[in-house]
Amino acid sequence: MALHLPAVALDQPRSPGRLRSSTTLVRAVAALAVSMPVAGAVAQPPEPSNLIDQQHCMFCHTSDAPFLAPSFHQIAERYRDTPNASTMLEEKLRHGGKAHWGDMSMPLPDDRGGPLSAEDARTLVQWVLSQ
Numbered sequence: 001m002a003l004h005l006p007a008v009a010l011d012q013p014r015s016p017g018r019l020r021s022s023t024t025l026v027r028a029v030a031a032l033a034v035s036m037p038v039a040g041a042v043a044q045p046p047e048p049s050n051l052i053d054q055q056h057c058m059f060c061h062t063s064d065a066p067f068l069a070p071s072f073h074q075i076a077e078r079y080r081d082t083p084n085a086s087t088m089l090e091e092k093l094r095h096g097g098k099a100h101w102g103d104m105s106m107p108l109p110d111d112r113g114g115p116l117s118a119e120d121a122r123t124l125v126q127w128v129l130s131q
Ligand code: HEC
Pocket: 051, 052, 055, 056, 057, 058, 059, 060, 061, 068, 069, 070, 075, 089, 092, 093, 098, 099, 100, 101, 102, 103, 104, 105, 106, 107, 112, 124, 125, 128
């Protein structure tokens, strides 16, 4: 009689459910953001997709629907006529600052995915303000 050894099955990957719950929420939010139609055909700087991904901007923002955070359209609208708004926003993206929209302020770059250079902050803000 051959010996029966069922132990091989233990090497199967375990269900990731326990570890993934927060990422799942974040993914759902990101999927929502991605499925939003791009509105308006105004000339825009190219979307800095790598930076946006790296800093997870779309986890909280969408282009045109306020969700966890003001939409980029709202932000652009609000600062359209404010001189030096981009300098202020670049500062804020990099170093934080007091909330302008509600009680919740934006997490700092290190909590969003890593340090953000002045140049990258500028690229992102120019893009947001063009929405
Ligand atoms: C964890 C959620 C979250 C992420 C990720 C996030 N934001 Fe925000 N963002 C917010 C919230 C909340 C506010 C409103 C804060 C306030 O009241 O000033 C905000 C506000 C802003 C503002 C307006 C700030 C002001 O002073 O009016 C800009 C511009 C902005 N976000 C751009 C970005 C960009 C670009 C990224 C990616 C680099 C990003 N956000 C990532 C939550 C987020």
